[in-house]
Amino acid sequence: LQSAVPEHTELCWILGCVTSFGDLTRMTQFKEKAKGQEFVNGGLFYYPVLQAADILLYLADHVPVGEDQLQHLELARRIARRFNWRFGELFPEPEPILGKVPRLMSLADPTRKMSKSYGPEHYIGLMEPEEEIWRKIRTAVTDMGLTPGQAMSPGVANLFTLLELVAPKEVVEEFRRAHTAGTLLYRDLKETLFRYLMETLRPIRERRRELEARGEVEEILAAGAERARKIAKEVIREVRARVGLD
Incomplete structure (x- = not known):
């Protein structure tokens, strides 16, 4: 957990000192989320710097991201470049790793990305009850x-797009042919998507339940935090020395 590694917030503050106000005002996600709001908190404005700290603290050179996070990663690269120019070479400029599908869209509103920020109808939780996942797929927006x-x-x-991620190629192609011919039944498409999605998620869901039943989740989180802090402490020590805090 990020909260178990306090070096994240310390590095965030230091990196904020080499981040311009203009950089942050240009962030698309900030502008979208702030639009029409009477109160916009500073945490939302500053959040991209924390994201940069999350990456740079571990000297990452590649980061798996969604397409919507490319601007945030570019900011992290810019911050790394500025820090290195001012205090000496330390941080790599991380490159993105985009998956097969760089952006998943909401089932309830396919013009929006799939995200918890928009509410429970706009994402599929990996551990949600099967009947809830089926409800979301069953009611997914299609057409007339x-x-x-x-x-x-x-x-x-x-x-x-979702079906391509979880089903065999021949299954997807069969549905594509039906769509082209105008014979596709959307209920069949949704039922097939649900079946293959649950097959894909089953080992993940079973593994989590197994760990929870054995009471090992907290131990795993603690062990991960310990490994992360070993790296974070060394990097933040070097950062402090570079900027004159030690």
Whole structure:
């Protein structure tokens, strides 16, 4: 857990001193979340610096990210560059690792990314009850119906994107042919997606339940925090020396 490694917040403050106000005001996610709000807290504004600290504290040179986080990673690279220029080479400029699907979209609103920030209807929890996952897939946005050769709507395209992640290629292609022919039944598509998704999630869900039953979750978190702090302490010690705090 980040909260178990206090070096994150210390580095965040130090990196904030080499981050410009202009950098933070240009962050797209900040502008989107602040839009129309009467009160916008400073934590939201400063959060990209904490994200940069999360990355740079471990001298990461590659980071797996979603497409929507590329701007945040670019800011981390810019902060690393400024720190290195001012205090000497220390931080790598991390490169992104994008997955097969760089951005998953909400089942309830396929124009938005899948995110807990938008509420429970806009994401699928890995440990949610099966009936709740099925409800979200069953009620996923599609369109008013098909005609042969009809272009795929954003909602249907999103279901296909998810299906491609969990189902065999031949299953996906069969549904694509049905869509092109105008014979695809959306309930069949959703039922198949649900079945393959649950098969994919099953080992993850079973492993978590096993660890919880044995009472090992807290031990695993503590061991991870200990390993992380060994790295974090060394890096923050060097950072302090570079900036004159030691």
